[in-house]
Amino acid sequence: MAPLEGEKNSINILGNYLRNLTLTLQRLLPFMQRCGDLMDREQLMTNEAHRRQTAEMAIIMGKALEHVAICAGSTSHLFSNF
Secondary structure (H helix, E strand, O other), X not given: OOOOOOOOOHHHHHHHHHHHHHHHHHHHHHHXXXXXXXXXXXXXXXXHHHHHHHHHHHHHHHHHHHHHXXXXXXXXXXHHOO
């Protein structure tokens, strides 16, 4: 979308935040799905390096989800009481 001219108000800023949050989640979803698939099949993995990489990916995914939760939690009350 084209940038809007003029001063931004609080509704514009919240809308921009919400749009950016959805873009962040869209980028994160393929990694979440892949991590879930790998963890679901962990018992079938015979290579110890693959198991270790899966565990590392789960840790990274957990950190990313914590960051998303912090971002969403800090403004969720604004949207729920809009």
